[in-house]
Amino acid sequence: MESRLAQFATLNQKDKATAYQSLLSEILSREDQSNIVADIHTLVDNVVNQESVGLVISRSVLSELVKALSEGKIKDTEQRKRIVENTLEIIQPRIVSYEEQVNTLRFQLADILEQEEEWSAAARVLMGISLDSGQRSLPDEDKFRVYVRIVRLLLEDEDSVEAERYYNRAALLAHNASDRETLLQFKLCQARISDYSRKFLEAATRYHELSWVPEIDEEERKHMLSAAMTCAILAPAGPNRSRVLASLCRDERTADLPSYNILLKMFHDRILRPNEIKEFEGTLKPHQLAKIAISSNDRLASAIDEDDQVNDPTISTRKGPSTVLDRAVMEHNLLASSKIYNNITFRGLGALLDLTPGAAETMARRMIEQGRLKGTIDQVEKLISFDVRGEEDDAQGKAGGLGDVEQVEEDTGAPFTKRWDMQIRLTAANVETVVQHLTEKGLVSFGAVQA
Incomplete structure (x- = not known):
C-alpha cells in the first residue's frame, strides 16, 4: 500500500486522479475486507495531507468514498462507522475545503449512531454540520429537517434544555416547511418539550391534537392520547385544566386507557385519595416525578404553625408538596373541596391536604391570586370562604x-x-x-x- 502511494507521487496530476480512483475501487472490491479500515485510512490521509495531491483530486477521491459508503458497498456496520470517524478526523483540520463531503459523512455517521440508539452522540454529530456557511447553504426546509431531527434525538435522552435551544431554531423555519412528516415530528417535539418543561396544560392540548392525526400509526396515536391524559392530570387545577379534562372525557377513546378513572374523578371535581393515585404514579416518567422545592412562604407559614400549635400531635408536619404529582393532587383536592364546603378552616384544609394549616392557607391564597380558585381568606378567623356561584x-x-x-x-x-x-x-x-x-x-x- 505504502509503495503504491509512493509511486503515485511521481505521476502527473491527470494520471494521479485515475490512479487514486483505481486504488479506491480495488480496496472496496476486495473479498477479504479485514484490513479495509486501515487501508482507507492510509489512502485518505495521503490524498488530504500530501501537498503534491491537488485539491481537485482529493475532493474527487473523497466524493467517491462517500458515494460508496452511502451505497452500502461496505456491509459491516462497525467497519463503516470506523471509516467515517477516521475520515472525519483526518479532514477536520481542513474542513473548509471539504465541507460538502464532511456534511454527507456526518449524516451517515448520525444514521449509524441512531440505529445503535446512541441518541445524544448522533445529535452531537448533526450539530457539527455546517448549515449556513461554506460552498453552499442548505435550503430552509433542509435546515428545518436537521433541527427537528436533533431535537428528537436529544429528547430520546431527555436532554430537554439543549433540545429547546434547537427547537427554537426550528420554529423560526417552520413556516417554510412543507413536508408533512417533518411538521408532525416538529409538533410532537413541541408537545414533549412542554411536557419536560412542566407546562402540562400546553403539552396535554398538543398531545391530544396529535392523537387525531390519521397519518400517525394507530398505536402511536393511542400513546399520545395516554400522554395527553397524564399531562392533563398533572396540570395546575383551575378553569383551563377543566376545559382540557372535558375535552378528554368527551373523547370516547379515553375510556379504554388505564388513567381514565382518575381523569374522570378529576373532571367531576371529586377528592382523590392516596391509594387512588398510587397506581397512576407508577406510570409516570422521571421528569413527571421530579422533586420540587418548598417555597419560602410555606416554610414561614409552617414555622408560625409550629410556634402556635407545638403541642398538637394531630396536625400534619408537611410544609408543602414534594413532587409534581403531589402538588397536582393537592391543588385538585383543594379545588374539589370548594365544591363541597362553603367554607373551611385552615386546620381543616390542612388535614384534608395533609399539610400544616399555614401551608394549606398559602396554597389556597396562591390559587386565588392566580384566578384558579374563587374565594376569600379571613386570616383573623383562619377561615377560607369559597365562592362557587360567582361565575x-x-x-x-x-x-x-x-x-x-x-x-x-x-x-x-x-x-x-x-x-x-x-x-x-x-x-x-x-x-x-x-x-x-x-x-x-x-x-x-x-x-x-x-x-
Whole structure:
C-alpha cells in the first residue's frame, strides 16, 4: 500500500486522479475486507495531507468514498462507522475545503449512531454540520429537517434544555416547511418539550391534537392520547385544566386507557385519595416525578404553625408538596373541596391536604391570586370562604342588553355542559358591553336593515 502511494507521487496530476480512483475501487472490491479500515485510512490521509495531491483530486477521491459508503458497498456496520470517524478526523483540520463531503459523512455517521440508539452522540454529530456557511447553504426546509431531527434525538435522552435551544431554531423555519412528516415530528417535539418543561396544560392540548392525526400509526396515536391524559392530570387545577379534562372525557377513546378513572374523578371535581393515585404514579416518567422545592412562604407559614400549635400531635408536619404529582393532587383536592364546603378552616384544609394549616392557607391564597380558585381568606378567623356561584352570577342575563333577569335553566345532569353554557353567556355579555361602549362613543354605527 505504502509503495503504491509512493509511486503515485511521481505521476502527473491527470494520471494521479485515475490512479487514486483505481486504488479506491480495488480496496472496496476486495473479498477479504479485514484490513479495509486501515487501508482507507492510509489512502485518505495521503490524498488530504500530501501537498503534491491537488485539491481537485482529493475532493474527487473523497466524493467517491462517500458515494460508496452511502451505497452500502461496505456491509459491516462497525467497519463503516470506523471509516467515517477516521475520515472525519483526518479532514477536520481542513474542513473548509471539504465541507460538502464532511456534511454527507456526518449524516451517515448520525444514521449509524441512531440505529445503535446512541441518541445524544448522533445529535452531537448533526450539530457539527455546517448549515449556513461554506460552498453552499442548505435550503430552509433542509435546515428545518436537521433541527427537528436533533431535537428528537436529544429528547430520546431527555436532554430537554439543549433540545429547546434547537427547537427554537426550528420554529423560526417552520413556516417554510412543507413536508408533512417533518411538521408532525416538529409538533410532537413541541408537545414533549412542554411536557419536560412542566407546562402540562400546553403539552396535554398538543398531545391530544396529535392523537387525531390519521397519518400517525394507530398505536402511536393511542400513546399520545395516554400522554395527553397524564399531562392533563398533572396540570395546575383551575378553569383551563377543566376545559382540557372535558375535552378528554368527551373523547370516547379515553375510556379504554388505564388513567381514565382518575381523569374522570378529576373532571367531576371529586377528592382523590392516596391509594387512588398510587397506581397512576407508577406510570409516570422521571421528569413527571421530579422533586420540587418548598417555597419560602410555606416554610414561614409552617414555622408560625409550629410556634402556635407545638403541642398538637394531630396536625400534619408537611410544609408543602414534594413532587409534581403531589402538588397536582393537592391543588385538585383543594379545588374539589370548594365544591363541597362553603367554607373551611385552615386546620381543616390542612388535614384534608395533609399539610400544616399555614401551608394549606398559602396554597389556597396562591390559587386565588392566580384566578384558579374563587374565594376569600379571613386570616383573623383562619377561615377560607369559597365562592362557587360567582361565575354564574356574573354571566346570568347580561347578554343582549337584558340586564339582570331571572332565567330558568334545565337540569341536564351534565355539570360540564352547564359550565360550558355559562362561559358562552359570559362571552356574549362581554361582547355586548364592548359594543355598547363603542356605540356610546360614536365609534360604530348600525344602519337600517333594508327589507
